[in-house]
Amino acid sequence: ACGDGTQDNDAGGADDKIVLGFAQVGAESGWRTANTKSIQDSARAAGIELQFSDAQQKQENQIKAIRGYIQQKVDVIAFSPVVNTGWDPVLKEAKAAGIPVILTDRAVDSTDTSLYVTFIGSDFIVEGQRAADWLIKEYEGKTEPVNIVELQGSPGAAPAIDRKKGFGDAIAANPNFKIIASQTGEFTRAKGKEVMTAFLQSNPDIDVLYAHNDDMALGAIQAIEEAGKKPGTDIKIISIDGVKDAFQAMVDGKINVVVECNPLLGPQLMELVQKVVKGETVEKRILTEEGVFTQDQAAAALPSRQY
Amino acid sequence: MPDPQPILQMKGITKEFPGVTALAGVDFRLFPGEVHALMGENGAGKSTLIKVLTGVYQAEAGVAVLAGERVHFSSPLKAQQAGVSTVYQEVNLCPNLSVAENIFIGREPRFLGLINNYPEMRRRSRELLARVDLDIDVTAPLASYSLAIQQLVAIVRAVDIAAKVVILDEPTSSLDAGEVQQLFRVMRRLKEDGVALLFVSHFLEQIYEISDRMTILRNGRLVGEWRTDELSRIELVSKMIGTELSVLEQLEEAPRRQLASLARQEPFLQATQLGKTGLVQPFDLSIHRGEVVGLAGLLGSGRTEVARLIFGADRAETGTIVIDGTPQTVKTPRTAIGRNIAFLPENRTTEGLVGDLSVRENIILAMQAARGWMRPVPPRRRDELVAKYIEALSIRPADPDALVRNLSGGNQQKVLLARWLITQPKLLILDEPTRGIDVGAKAEIQRLVVSLAEDGMSVLFISAELEEVLRLSHKVGVLRDRRLVAELANDESLTADRIMQTIASGEGS
Amino acid sequence: MTRHRLFWPVLVLVVLLLGNLIEKPDFFAIRIQDGHLYGSVIDILRFGAPLMLVALGMTLVIATGGIDLSVGSVVSIAGAVACLHISRQADQNAVSGVLLAVAMALGVTLLFGAFNGVMVSWIGIQPIIATLILMVAGRGIAQLIMDGQIITINSAPYKWIGAGWLLTLPAAVLIALTMIGITALIMRRSALGLLLESVGGNAEASRLVGIRARSLVLLVYAVSGLCAGLAGLMISSNVSSADGNNAGLLIELDAILAVVIGGTALTGGRFSIGGTVIGALVIQTLSTTVYTLGVPPETTLIFKAVVVTIVCLLQSPAFRSKVFGRWGPRRTPPPSSGSPSEPTSEKVPA
Amino acid sequence: MSTLTTPTGTRLARVFTGRQRYVPILATAGVLLLMWIGGSLTYDNFADLQVLLNVFKDNAFLLVLAVGMTFVILSGGIDLSVGSMLALSTMLCAWLITEEGWSPGAVIPLVLVVGAVSGSAMGAIIHFFEVPPFIATLAGMFLARGLCYVISTDSIRISHPFFTDTANTMVPLGDYRIDPSVVTSLIVVALAFVVLHYTRFGRNVYAIGGNEQSALLMGLPVALTKVGVYAVSGLCATGAGVLYTFYTGAGYSNTGIGMELDAIAAVVIGGTLLTGGSGFVLGTVLGVLVFGVIQTIIQFEGLLSWWTRIAVGALLLLFIVLQRVIGARKT
Numbered sequence A: 001a002c003g004d005g006t007q008d009n010d011a012g013g014a015d016d017k018i019v020l021g022f023a024q025v026g027a028e029s030g031w032r033t034a035n036t037k038s039i040q041d042s043a044r045a046a047g048i049e050l051q052f053s054d055a056q057q058k059q060e061n062q063i064k065a066i067r068g069y070i071q072q073k074v075d076v077i078a079f080s081p082v083v084n085t086g087w088d089p090v091l092k093e094a095k096a097a098g099i100p101v102i103l104t105d106r107a108v109d110s111t112d113t114s115l116y117v118t119f120i121g122s123d124f125i126v127e128g129q130r131a132a133d134w135l136i137k138e139y140e141g142k143t144e145p146v147n148i149v150e151l152q153g154s155p156g157a158a159p160a161i162d163r164k165k166g167f168g169d170a171i172a173a174n175p176n177f178k179i180i181a182s183q184t185g186e187f188t189r190a191k192g193k194e195v196m197t198a199f200l201q202s203n204p205d206i207d208v209l210y211a212h213n214d215d216m217a218l219g220a221i222q223a224i225e226e227a228g229k230k231p232g233t234d235i236k237i238i239s240i241d242g243v244k245d246a247f248q249a250m251v252d253g254k255i256n257v258v259v260e261c262n263p264l265l266g267p268q269l270m271e272l273v274q275k276v277v278k279g280e281t282v283e284k285r286i287l288t289e290e291g292v293f294t295q296d297q298a299a300a301a302l303p304s305r306q307y
Numbered sequence B: 001m002p003d004p005q006p007i008l009q010m011k012g013i014t015k016e017f018p019g020v021t022a023l024a025g026v027d028f029r030l031f032p033g034e035v036h037a038l039m040g041e042n043g044a045g046k047s048t049l050i051k052v053l054t055g056v057y058q059a060e061a062g063v064a065v066l067a068g069e070r071v072h073f074s075s076p077l078k079a080q081q082a083g084v085s086t087v088y089q090e091v092n093l094c095p096n097l098s099v100a101e102n103i104f105i106g107r108e109p110r111f112l113g114l115i116n117n118y119p120e121m122r123r124r125s126r127e128l129l130a131r132v133d134l135d136i137d138v139t140a141p142l143a144s145y146s147l148a149i150q151q152l153v154a155i156v157r158a159v160d161i162a163a164k165v166v167i168l169d170e171p172t173s174s175l176d177a178g179e180v181q182q183l184f185r186v187m188r189r190l191k192e193d194g195v196a197l198l199f200v201s202h203f204l205e206q207i208y209e210i211s212d213r214m215t216i217l218r219n220g221r222l223v224g225e226w227r228t229d230e231l232s233r234i235e236l237v238s239k240m241i242g243t244e245l246s247v248l249e250q251l252e253e254a255p256r257r258q259l260a261s262l263a264r265q266e267p268f269l270q271a272t273q274l275g276k277t278g279l280v281q282p283f284d285l286s287i288h289r290g291e292v293v294g295l296a297g298l299l300g301s302g303r304t305e306v307a308r309l310i311f312g313a314d315r316a317e318t319g320t321i322v323i324d325g326t327p328q329t330v331k332t333p334r335t336a337i338g339r340n341i342a343f344l345p346e347n348r349t350t351e352g353l354v355g356d357l358s359v360r361e362n363i364i365l366a367m368q369a370a371r372g373w374m375r376p377v378p379p380r381r382r383d384e385l386v387a388k389y390i391e392a393l394s395i396r397p398a399d400p401d402a403l404v405r406n407l408s409g410g411n412q413q414k415v416l417l418a419r420w421l422i423t424q425p426k427l428l429i430l431d432e433p434t435r436g437i438d439v440g441a442k443a444e445i446q447r448l449v450v451s452l453a454e455d456g457m458s459v460l461f462i463s464a465e466l467e468e469v470l471r472l473s474h475k476v477g478v479l480r481d482r483r484l485v486a487e488l489a490n491d492e493s494l495t496a497d498r499i500m501q502t503i504a505s506g507e508g509s
Numbered sequence C: 001m002t003r004h005r006l007f008w009p010v011l012v013l014v015v016l017l018l019g020n021l022i023e024k025p026d027f028f029a030i031r032i033q034d035g036h037l038y039g040s041v042i043d044i045l046r047f048g049a050p051l052m053l054v055a056l057g058m059t060l061v062i063a064t065g066g067i068d069l070s071v072g073s074v075v076s077i078a079g080a081v082a083c084l085h086i087s088r089q090a091d092q093n094a095v096s097g098v099l100l101a102v103a104m105a106l107g108v109t110l111l112f113g114a115f116n117g118v119m120v121s122w123i124g125i126q127p128i129i130a131t132l133i134l135m136v137a138g139r140g141i142a143q144l145i146m147d148g149q150i151i152t153i154n155s156a157p158y159k160w161i162g163a164g165w166l167l168t169l170p171a172a173v174l175i176a177l178t179m180i181g182i183t184a185l186i187m188r189r190s191a192l193g194l195l196l197e198s199v200g201g202n203a204e205a206s207r208l209v210g211i212r213a214r215s216l217v218l219l220v221y222a223v224s225g226l227c228a229g230l231a232g233l234m235i236s237s238n239v240s241s242a243d244g245n246n247a248g249l250l251i252e253l254d255a256i257l258a259v260v261i262g263g264t265a266l267t268g269g270r271f272s273i274g275g276t277v278i279g280a281l282v283i284q285t286l287s288t289t290v291y292t293l294g295v296p297p298e299t300t301l302i303f304k305a306v307v308v309t310i311v312c313l314l315q316s317p318a319f320r321s322k323v324f325g326r327w328g329p330r331r332t333p334p335p336s337s338g339s340p341s342e343p344t345s346e347k348v349p350a
Numbered sequence D: 001m002s003t004l005t006t007p008t009g010t011r012l013a014r015v016f017t018g019r020q021r022y023v024p025i026l027a028t029a030g031v032l033l034l035m036w037i038g039g040s041l042t043y044d045n046f047a048d049l050q051v052l053l054n055v056f057k058d059n060a061f062l063l064v065l066a067v068g069m070t071f072v073i074l075s076g077g078i079d080l081s082v083g084s085m086l087a088l089s090t091m092l093c094a095w096l097i098t099e100e101g102w103s104p105g106a107v108i109p110l111v112l113v114v115g116a117v118s119g120s121a122m123g124a125i126i127h128f129f130e131v132p133p134f135i136a137t138l139a140g141m142f143l144a145r146g147l148c149y150v151i152s153t154d155s156i157r158i159s160h161p162f163f164t165d166t167a168n169t170m171v172p173l174g175d176y177r178i179d180p181s182v183v184t185s186l187i188v189v190a191l192a193f194v195v196l197h198y199t200r201f202g203r204n205v206y207a208i209g210g211n212e213q214s215a216l217l218m219g220l221p222v223a224l225t226k227v228g229v230y231a232v233s234g235l236c237a238t239g240a241g242v243l244y245t246f247y248t249g250a251g252y253s254n255t256g257i258g259m260e261l262d263a264i265a266a267v268v269i270g271g272t273l274l275t276g277g278s279g280f281v282l283g284t285v286l287g288v289l290v291f292g293v294i295q296t297i298i299q300f301e302g303l304l305s306w307w308t309r310i311a312v313g314a315l316l317l318l319f320i321v322l323q324r325v326i327g328a329r330k331t
C-alpha cells in the first residue's frame, strides 16, 4: 500500500548503513511469507541492511536469534513474537546492550514497557469485533435466531484466541446469535474443509460461518458446495486476513466479508527503524491500516492485492 | 549320596501353552549334594519345568517346596534371591555388556550405593573364567565371542552366585570335550560343597559320567526317577522315547564310510588360500561330490569362520573359490546359495530363526529367497514339502502354523535343517547341526547326512563332538588357532585320539 | 472370535461409530446427492483415504523394522510439484497436463522415498534419523517450490483425485482401496510379504538365507514415498491448492498410530495391511467423533489420548489377561518383540 | 590339553574390539570439531567462546531433556511425551505461581514430582501391559499437551521475583558469564553419568537395552528398571520445563512442539543406538551441541525462511553421513 521505498537515503552511507536484525516467526502461511517479503523488499528499498532469521515457529529459536543480534551489535532489533510472553530476559539483555527493539505483528505481555520502543501491527481482538460488527449490521432488525459456526485457529495461537474473544464478546449482547459449533481448523484449508464437512453433517441449518482466517474459509466453501449449498447465500461467510484468493471468492459471491489483517508492514517498519536510529520519539503503539471489505468492494480491490 | 531330605520338591506341576500341554502333573525332587539329570526328548518339557521352577512361567497347577518352605517365584530375580541360580538353554546374557559385567551385573560390589570397583570385578571375572580354563579379554563385549565362550560365561556367572541350587539347561551343547571336563570339575566341586545341581544334556556319556540320579520326562509327563547307575542306556533311551526301539544300537551301526574313489573326481568346491585377517589364516580345502568333510578343533579354533568364508557370510580378503569347475567370487550368502550351497549357522536364535514367523514360513524361507519374491512357492507344493520334512525330522509340535519362537530348542534346530534340505543343495554346510538335539533325532540327522552324501550331496560338517565327526566324515580338517593345520583322511587308522594329538601338536601327520 | 488379531481394533471402531450415533441419530444415514453418496460415514472414508495410503506405506516400512518420519513432508512436496505444474499451464483443465503433473509428483516422491531407502539400507543410518532429515528439509523444499505461497489452482481433472466421484463413490476412496488392494494382493500372492517379515524379524538370519535385504528395504521406503505422494495429491486436490507448510502436518504420527492399532509391531516382522486400514479408520473416526460430539479444541487432545490408550490396552494380551483374567494367571514369556502371538491365519495364503 | 591358547594377533584385535563402542562417539566428536572449525573459518566471531557458551545456554533445557531420553533409548524404549511434558511443566509453574499464588519453592518440587510420577505411569503401562513405548508415550504426549490447553490456551507470564531474579543471575567465568541453567544442565549430565555407570540401576538399563528377555532371566529387576527409566525421563522433562520457565519467565502451552524429536535426534546423533543397550550420556551432550552448532551456523548465515529448513536438513545429512563414514571405517 505504501510508497516503493523513496525514503531519504542519507542515513545509508556505505559504512554506517543501518543494520536491522529481524527475527521472523517462520514461514507457516502465505500471510507470513507476504509479511517477510514486504520486510525484505522495503529494507532493500530503504537501504537498510537486513539480518533475517526464521524461527520455525519456535520461541527458543527466536530468543537465540535475538541474542545473536545482540552479539552482532545490530542497530535495531525487530521481531514478531511467536507468543506474547517470555521475552523479558532476552529483551533486558537487548536493553542493557542499548539496542532498541521494535515489535511487529503482535504485542508482548510485559509489565516493563521500556523493553521495547514500539509495537506495530494489528489488534486481533479488534479484528474479531469488526467481524462481529458486520454480522450485527447484516442481521439488524431481524428477530429469528442466527446459527453460527466458528472455525478457530490453532489452539494456543494468539490470533485464534483474540479473534474468538473479540467476536464472541461483541455478539454476546444479542441472544439471537448462537454459536452452535466451534472447532479448530488449524488455520489450514484442508482442516477447514474437513471440519466444515462434519459441521454440515451434524447441523442442518447453519446461517453463518465465521472463520479465523481465509484459508479455513476457502476450505469450508468447498465443503459447503459439496453439501449442495451455496456459500455466501445459504451460509454467510465472514473471514479474516484478506489474501488474494479470498478476494476472488468474494468477487464470486462466496465470501460475504473479509476483515483485513495486513502483513505488508515493511515500509512502515523501515520508517520506524530510521526514526528510532535517529533518536526520534515514536508512538508506543502503531496500528497498521486495515479495512473491512465486502463483496461490492472486493472487485475493485482485487487487482491491487499483493499476496 | 543324597540326604534323605530334598532341598527342592515339586509336585503336580502343570503348565499349558495355548494348544500345548507342556507339563502335566510332573513331580520332581532334588537333593543337596547331587547332580540330577533331567532327561527327555526334544519338547519333552525339560526347559519348561526349569522355567516354571524359576519363575519365568507361572504354572497352572502344582507346588514347589524349597528347603522346607512353600515357594512361588514371580520372577527369576526372586528365584535367584532364594538361592536358585540358573543357566537357561539358549545363552541368556546381554550381548552388549562386557564379559565381566555379564558375570557381575545385578550383584556388583558397591560402596554407598555406587559401584566402586570395576578393576576388582574384572580381576574376579578373570579368576572365575580361569577355573574353566578361559583366558579372554573380559572388557570386550560378550557378542564378540563365540557361542561356546558365551555359554561358559553364563555358567561361570550362575555358579558364582552363591546358591543352594544350580540349574544348568544344556550347558554342554556347544562345548568341546575339554571344556566339558572343565565344567564337570566345577560341578563336582559344587557338589562337594553340598549344592544341588540340576543338569540337562542330550549326551548320554555326560549324563552317565556326572549325574547321580535322573528324572525322565516324556511329552510333558513324568516317566519316573532313577539312580543313574541303576538304569542302562538302552533302558534310558527307551524310557525317553517310549518304545523299545533300540536307537543306540542303530547308532553304533551308523556306517563309517570311505570312498577312495571320491578323490579322483573333480571336487565340487575347491577353496585356495581363502582367508581373512583376524578370522582365519588362508587355507586350502576341497570338497568332492558326495563327500562329507568334517572340521575338528577346539573352541574358537576357527571352524565357524572357515564355514562362513566359504558361504560368503563373511567376505574373504584373500583366495579363490572354484565351484563345479568355475571360479567364483562368493561375496554374499546369496551368491553361495546361487551355487547351491547351504549353511546351517551355529547360533540358531540370532543367525537362523525368524522367531515371529511360523514353522512353515521358516522352513520355506531359503527356498523362497532363492526363487525371488516374484515366484512364490505354490501353496500346494509348499505345504507338501513342509509336511514332508516335519514328518521326516519329527518336528514337534507337528503344526506348521506354530510360531517357531515357541518351539523347544531341539525342534527349532530341526526347523532350520529342514529349511536347507528342501533347497536340495549340492553342498550343505552344517555348523553344529546336532546341538541340543535328542539322541533319537541325532541318530536321525546323522543317518540323513550319510544318505544325502550317498545321493551325491557334499557336506561340510562341524561338530564339537569328535565321535560324530569321525563317524560321518570321509576326511577331517583340523583347525588350531585359526589355521587349518591338517587334513586327515578318515581311514581305519584315524581315531579321536589322533585328532586330539594333531590339535595339540599343531601339525598334520 | 476374540482371538482374531483384528477383533479389538474393529471393536473399537464400532464403538466409536456407535458413540456418534448417540449424539447424531442419523449418523449412518446415507443419501444420494448430485448423483453421489453423501453422509458422515462416506466423509470418514473420504477424509481418511490419504491417511490410509500413508499408513499403507508405513506398514511396509515398519514390517522391515524401520520407520518413516518423512511422509508428512513428502505429502507436501507432492502437492507442491503437482500444483505448481498445473498452475503454469495455459489450460488447467487439460487432462494431459494433469496427468503429467501427477506423474511428475509421484516420480519426485518416489525418488525421495528411495533416498530414504538408500540412507537406511546402503549407508546404514538408523531409520528414525535417516528419515528425520527429509522430514525437516522436505517442507523447506515444498515451500521453496512454491515460493512460500499457497498455490491455488482450478483444474477439474486434478480436483477429481481428491474430491471427485466415480460410480457414486468418492474417487479418493476408490484410489486408496485400489492401492491397498494391489499391495495386499502382491504381498499375499507373491512372496514379498514373507520376505519383508523375515527381514524385519531377523535381519541377520535373512541375510544368511540369501534374501536381498538391502533391495527390499530400499523398495519399501520408495513405496512409502510413493504412497505419501499419492496421499499428498489427494490432500492438495481436495482443496485445489498446495500448502507447503501445513499439508500432511503430523500425518506421520497418525500413520504410525494406525499401523500399531492395526496390530503391526513397531519392532518389525509380522504386519497386517487389513489392520492398518482399520487403524486409519479408527483415527479418522476419532476426528469425526470430536467434531460430532463438539469436544472443545482444548480438550480434543485429552479425548484422543484416552481413546488411544484404551485401544492399545485392549489390544495388549497382557492387559487383557491381567485385567480380565481370561486365560487365568498365565504369563507368556515376554516376547522381545512384544507382538501378540495370536494365530495369524490371514497372513498366509491358504 | 584343552587349554585355550590365545594367539597374540587376535588378542590385540580383541583389545580393539573392547574399545569399539567408543568409535561412534569419537566420530561424532571429530565431525563436530570439523563443523566448528568450518564455522570459525567462515564466519567472524564464530570462534568466540561466548558463542559456545550461548549454545550451551540456549540448549540447556534440550540437554536435560536429551539426558532423560538417553536413559529411555538405552533401555530400548522411546519417549515421545517429553516435549509436551516440558510444556506442561512451564504451564504448571506459571499457573500455580501467577494465578494461584503459590511459592516457587513449593511449585518446582511439585512439578518435578508430577514429571516423575507421570513418567512412571507410562513406564508401568509399557512394562506391565506390554503396550509399545511409542504408543504409550504418544498418548502421554497428547494428554500432557491437552492438559496444557485445559490450564490455559493463553500464555501466562510469571512476575514472581524469584523467577525474574534467577533468570538474570549470571555465574561469572573469567571474562565470560554462564547462566545458572547451564550449570544445572551440566550437573544433570554429571549425575546421569554417575547413575548410568556407577549404579546398579544404570547398568541394568544397559542390560535391558541389550536384551530384555536375558536381563529378566539373569534375575535383574526388569520391571523396576523399566518403570524407573521412564520416571527419569519424565523427571528430566519437567526439569527441563523448569529451566525453560526460567529461560522465558512464562508458561505457554505450545512450547516444545516437536522437541521430543530434537531430543531423540540429539541422543542418536550422539552415538546411542535406538535399539538400545549401547551409547553414552556424554555422546548425548555432543549430539545436543551438534544441534546447537547447526542452529548457530544457520543463524550466522542469516538464511531466509524455507532455506533454514533445507539447511538444517542438509547439515544434518552432512553430519550423519560423515559420522557414519568415519565411524564405519574404524569398525
Ligand SMILES: Nc1ncnc2c1ncn2[C@@H]1O[C@H](COP(=O)(O)OP(=O)(O)OP(=O)(O)O)[C@@H](O)[C@H]1O
Residues within 6 Å of the ligand: B017, B018, B020, B021, B022, B040, B041, B042, B043, B044, B045, B046, B047, B048, B049, B089, B396, B397, B405, B406, B407, B408, B409, B410, B411, B436, B438, C332, C333
Ligand atoms: N512360550 C511357549 N509358547 C508355546 N509353547 C511353548 C512355549 N515354550 C515351550 N512350548 C512348548 O512346550 C513344549 C516343551 O518345550 P521345552 O522347551 O520345555 O522342551 P525341552 O524338553 O526343553 O526340549 P529341548 O530338548 O528341545 O530343549 C514344546 O512342545 C514347546 O513347543
Ligand SMILES: Nc1ncnc2c1ncn2[C@@H]1O[C@H](COP(=O)(O)OP(=O)(O)OP(=O)(O)O)[C@@H](O)[C@H]1O
Residues within 6 Å of the ligand: B135, B136, B137, B144, B145, B146, B147, B148, B149, B174, B297, B298, B299, B300, B301, B302, B303, B304, B305, B346, B464, D004, D005, D006
Ligand atoms: N579362545 C578364545 N579366546 C578369545 N576369543 C575367542 C576365543 N574363541 C573364540 N573367540 C571369539 O569368538 C569368535 C568366534 O569363534 P569361532 O567361531 O572361531 O569358534 P569355532 O572354531 O567355530 O569354535 P566353536 O564353534 O566350537 O565355538 C571369534 O571371533 C573370536 O573373537
Ligand SMILES: [Mg+2]
Residues within 6 Å of the ligand: B046, B047, B048, B089, B169, B408, B409, B410
Ligand atoms: Mg530345552
Ligand SMILES: [Mg+2]
Residues within 6 Å of the ligand: B146, B303, B304, B305, B346, B431
Ligand atoms: Mg563355531
